[in-house]
Amino acid sequence: MKYDVIVAGGGLLGAAVARELARYNISIAVFEKNIEVGCEVTKGTHAIVHVGLSYNPKTPLKNRSELLGSLMMEQLCKDLDVKYKKIGKLGVAFNDDQVKVFEKMVTNGKRFGVSDIQMIYDKGILFEMEPNLSRDVIAAMYTPNTAIVSPWGLVYGLLENAQANGVEVFTECEVQAIAWDKEANCFNVETPKGTFKAKYFVNAAGAYCDKVSQMIGDNSINMKLVRQQKVIVDNNYRNIIKHVVRTLNAKNAMGDFVTPTVYGDLMAGVQLELTSSVDNVETTYEGIEEHVIQSMKKFVPCIPPAAIIRPFAGVIAQTVDGEFVVRPSHENPHFIQCMVGGSGLGAAFPVACYLTQDIMPQIMPDMTLRSDFNPLRKDMPHIHDMEEEDVAELLGKDPRYGHIICRCETVSEGEIIEAIHRGARTVDGVKFRTRAGMGRCQGGFCGPRVISILARELNIPHEKVTKKGGESIMVNLSQKICNDRGEA
Amino acid sequence: MTNILKHEVDLAIIGGGPAGLGAAISAKEAGVKNVLLIERSEELGGVLPQCIHNGFGLHFFKEELTGPTYTYKMLKNAEKAGVDFSTRTMVIRIDPNNTIIALSHNKLLEIHSKATLLCMGCRERSFGALRIPGTRPAGIYTAGTAQRLMNIEGMLPGKRIVILGSGDIGMIMARRMTLEGAMVLAVVELMPFIGGLIRNEIQCLRDFNIPTHVGHTIKEVNGTDRIEKIIITAVDKNRHYIPGTEVEFDADTLLISAGLIPENELSKMAGVQLNPLTGGPIVDNLWQTNVPGIFAGGNVVHVHDLADYASESAALAAVNAAAYAKGTSSQDLDIKVKAGKNIRYIVPNSITKKQEKVTFFMRVTWPLNNATVHIGDLYKKEFIFARPSEQIRIDLPIGMFMKLNHEEIVVSCYGEEAV
Numbered sequence: 001m002k003y004d005v006i007v008a009g010g011g012l013l014g015a016a017v018a019r020e021l022a023r024y025n026i027s028i029a030v031f032e033k034n035i036e037v038g039c040e041v042t043k044g045t046h047a048i049v050h051v052g053l054s055y056n057p058k059t060p061l062k063n064r065s066e067l068l069g070s071l072m073m074e075q076l077c078k079d080l081d082v083k084y085k086k087i088g089k090l091g092v093a094f095n096d097d098q099v100k101v102f103e104k105m106v107t108n109g110k111r112f113g114v115s116d117i118q119m120i121y122d123k124g125i126l127f128e129m130e131p132n133l134s135r136d137v138i139a140a141m142y143t144p145n146t147a148i149v150s151p152w153g154l155v156y157g158l159l160e161n162a163q164a165n166g167v168e169v170f171t172e173c174e175v176q177a178i179a180w181d182k183e184a185n186c187f188n189v190e191t192p193k194g195t196f197k198a199k200y201f202v203n204a205a206g207a208y209c210d211k212v213s214q215m216i217g218d219n220s221i222n223m224k225l226v227r228q229q230k231v232i233v234d235n236n237y238r239n240i241i242k243h244v245v246r247t248l249n250a251k252n253a254m255g256d257f258v259t260p261t262v263y264g265d266l267m268a269g270v271q272l273e274l275t276s277s278v279d280n281v282e283t284t285y286e287g288i289e290e291h292v293i294q295s296m297k298k299f300v301p302c303i304p305p306a307a308i309i310r311p312f313a314g315v316i317a318q319t320v321d322g323e324f325v326v327r328p329s330h331e332n333p334h335f336i337q338c339m340v341g342g343s344g345l346g347a348a349f350p351v352a353c354y355l356t357q358d359i360m361p362q363i364m365p366d367m368t369l370r371s372d373f374n375p376l377r378k379d380m381p382h383i384h385d386m387e388e389e390d391v392a393e394l395l396g397k398d399p400r401y402g403h404i405i406c407r408c409e410t411v412s413e414g415e416i417i418e419a420i421h422r423g424a425r426t427v428d429g430v431k432f433r434t435r436a437g438m439g440r441c442q443g444g445f446c447g448p449r450v451i452s453i454l455a456r457e458l459n460i461p462h463e464k465v466t467k468k469g470g471e472s473i474m475v476n477l478s479q480k481i482c483n484d485r486g487e488a
Numbered sequence: 489m490t491n492i493l494k495h496e497v498d499l500a501i502i503g504g505g506p507a508g509l510g511a512a513i514s515a516k517e518a519g520v521k522n523v524l525l526i527e528r529s530e531e532l533g534g535v536l537p538q539c540i541h542n543g544f545g546l547h548f549f550k551e552e553l554t555g556p557t558y559t560y561k562m563l564k565n566a567e568k569a570g571v572d573f574s575t576r577t578m579v580i581r582i583d584p585n586n587t588i589i590a591l592s593h594n595k596l597l598e599i600h601s602k603a604t605l606l607c608m609g610c611r612e613r614s615f616g617a618l619r620i621p622g623t624r625p626a627g628i629y630t631a632g633t634a635q636r637l638m639n640i641e642g643m644l645p646g647k648r649i650v651i652l653g654s655g656d657i658g659m660i661m662a663r664r665m666t667l668e669g670a671m672v673l674a675v676v677e678l679m680p681f682i683g684g685l686i687r688n689e690i691q692c693l694r695d696f697n698i699p700t701h702v703g704h705t706i707k708e709v710n711g712t713d714r715i716e717k718i719i720i721t722a723v724d725k726n727r728h729y730i731p732g733t734e735v736e737f738d739a740d741t742l743l744i745s746a747g748l749i750p751e752n753e754l755s756k757m758a759g760v761q762l763n764p765l766t767g768g769p770i771v772d773n774l775w776q777t778n779v780p781g782i783f784a785g786g787n788v789v790h791v792h793d794l795a796d797y798a799s800e801s802a803a804l805a806a807v808n809a810a811a812y813a814k815g816t817s818s819q820d821l822d823i824k825v826k827a828g829k830n831i832r833y834i835v836p837n838s839i840t841k842k843q844e845k846v847t848f849f850m851r852v853t854w855p856l857n858n859a860t861v862h863i864g865d866l867y868k869k870e871f872i873f874a875r876p877s878e879q880i881r882i883d884l885p886i887g888m889f890m891k892l893n894h895e896e897i898v899v900s901c902y903g904e905e906a907v
Contacts, residue, residue, distance in 0.1 A: 232616075236756075279712050282623045289619070310616030312624065388589060392491035392596035399594040404528060404578040408753075412591075427626075442614035444630045448637050462643055467626035472713035474626055475643035477740060 044314010408439025505534020507786020646741025658745020
């Protein structure tokens with residue numbers, strides 16, 4: 001099979017690149033290593049769209065992309081029917097030194113185009129905005145345009161829209177080797193699903209950018225992986241905090257935070273550690289109990305630790321120097337490096353636009369815009385978010401939407417089936433698309449039912465249903481039982 | 489819209505488990521004409537259809553039954569009494585004026601009831617809420633989920649099992665998994681004593697030689713795809729890990745049996761105030777909540793040790809809800825009831841109406857020998873032992889309380905610490 005462009009990586013960046021490339025008269029395929037898209041770096045982000053307060057002169061692409069991302073995200077989410085809320089951010093100061101740091105950010109922000117950034121010194125105003133904020137806060141920096149978004153919702157939206165415009169998405173399709181065929185003027189891309197040919201190759205492999213780059217002999221990507229430990233708080237506490245609330249870390253950069261999510265629960269963090277693999281998503285006692293919970297208490301003392309429904313960790317990939325890399329490889333100009341990090345959630349879309357509008361035309365001069373590109377996508381129904389009259393109408397058409405499978409988040413059988421039709425292949429895939437299993441009982445009730453629906457809809461036996469692909473089998477393990485109890 | 493169906497009922501009961509069924513029968517017997525029992529699952533009985541072990545019915549039916557048989561007998565009685573059911577019907581909202589909105593098959597129901605009885609039961613504490621360090625691979629189930637997988641769906645959740653928590657479902661699942669050929673490597677309990685009933689400790693753990701580690705917890709869960717390793721550690725009085733006591737198990741499955749939480753999301757929507765000690769509504773001796781006309785019974789109020797008692801207490805609540813629906817209710821007393829020394833919780837939380845007797849349910853905080861329960865200065869009752877796993881029930885005539893109007897009664901328990 002031959003494509004004009006193969007995009008390696010079904011995370012947010014790969015999805016954005018594929019969707020933007022779909023505006024042109026070219027053939028495109030996205031290769032995702034995992035069984036589900038958006039399930040590595042994307043899943044672990046803070047889900048915050050920053051307004052763009054990076055002014056490091058060494059990272060101009062990152063600075064500009066963040067700023068643009070903040071301006072572009074709202075319309076993108078409207079087009080793709082993705083959850084987005086502009087809730088604003090309060091950078092809170094506990095002492096005078098921190099106030100000075102925030103004041104400098106405000107000065108810089110105004111200079112570089114974040115016009116509505118301001119300091120709030122009036123505690124009356126501050127505690128009216130956030131009544132449950134610790135009274136130890138003495139002032140705050142306020143950015144009204146900071147937004148929250150569903151990171152995986154964006155990936156599903158971008159890829160579904162890309163597919164509707166002709167892009168092909170292959171999951172469980174890890175790029176294993178890449179070779180340039182001089183005669184044919186194309187790459188041969190080896191995957192478990194066979195060898196594919198591509199005239200151009202976009203490396204948006206996230207945590208594997210360096211590894212994929214090395215396949216063509218390009219060792220110029222120097223990355224680090226950072227594990228972020230966080231917690232999710234029961235949505236009973238949904239109105240406790242209304243803004244992204246964030247404080248400074250020891251280096252006077254943005255650090256710990258408590259934020260609402262677009263789904264109505266709260267997220268708090270964050271313990272950061274360097275790690276060696278994107279699979280190192282374990283949480284630690286030190287990270288959760290001694291750091292995240294203590295920091296949450298410092299911000300918002302009224303949230304008890306017992307309100308936490310899930311600790312988790314995500315791994316973020318970024319370049320060592322912090323700058324984004326969006327350029328053709330020095331080894332082969334048909335191979336385009338595409339790597340964001342740190343604040344990549346908001347910045348991914350402007351980076352994808354930069355790649356398609358500024359870089360691709362230079363190396364692919366025959367690109368022409370197509371006239372029939374449809375930028376709009378409609379999300380699947382989520383009855384939890386719908387008006388009662390609309391739910392009643394939907395039930396009339398399909399009673400499966402009245403059959404509630406996940407009680408905590410009110411997710412129906414109809415939604416789970418639709419999620420599977422849209423690409424969910426695993427328990428986690430259903431969970432992230434529908435929220436079944438994300439609530440306070442964490443899948444205790446819906447778990448067995450989701451397994452059965454997946455088996456039925458995918459026409460596979462129950463023992464082939466996995467949590468997240470690979471060996472993550474849910475039931476009926478095939479190995480024999482040893483007789484010993486395995487005690488140490 | 490045509491798909492919204494309006495209903496008028498005398499009494500709406502939310503939840504068709506042992507509590508809701510007991511309540512519905514009792515309400516019909518009390519003479520309520522129009523009782524609607526609303527259940528979100530396809531079948532009635534709540535968790536009982538998956539409880540295929542025996543031990544049910546000794547109090548309610550005076551014979552030992554399995555969960556499914558208990559349900560069957562309840563259903564027969566409910567049918568005889570003329571209860572209306574609406575299954576596969578999920579209540580999504582209750583308003584304080586007793587309006588109930590529910591999804592039911594291809595319709596949205598809007599139910600107006602004269603009185604509402606909350607019988608939503610409880611749910612299991614999840615793995616996430618325990619904040620156990622490590623990874624989050626496949627193979628982590630609550631004991632009840634594992635029970636559903638095995639007994640209803642016919643699937644084996646895993647083969648090498650560690651169980652965290654020694655609640656009754658955990659112990660019953662230790663036996664059940666063993667009977668189905670799985671290897672239960674350990675039952676791990678944070679407290680220095682077993683959390684569930686003595687009979688289950690004997691019949692499920694000891695009789696099957698299942699290694700039990702009290703005063704231990706799980707320090708780490710490991711595995712990328714499926715669980716590969718579980719490390720446990722002993723803990724001190726303050727629940728801190730004791731270094732050097734770690735034991736590793738090459739398990740593929742972790743079952744959680746670490747407590748039940750009354751399920752009160754709907755109650756909160758209706759404006760019902762909750763008791764932080766029970767997780768259930770604050771109720772008076774009629775089992776009425778702070779919202780007039782909304783009553784609560786069974787495990788939604790506090791977690792009972794036996795299904796029989798959940799049925800029975802909900803039946804008591806139903807009699808009062810029935811009276812309210814018939815318009816024969818008024819407040820004539822004001823006595824607060826508080827949990828004192830060694831009492832984890834007590835219900836009811838107040839006495840507001842003259843009735844023949846007052847029924848108290850309570851649990852102690854720690855196992856005690858030669859225990860004496862003091863109901864204020866009014867009454868004392870002695871027990872050879874009192875355990876947190878077994879609720880204490882005391883029935884007293886209302887006459888004892890009359891002179892205490894506008895006062896507070898503190899209930900305490902004294903005895904020798906058994907652990």
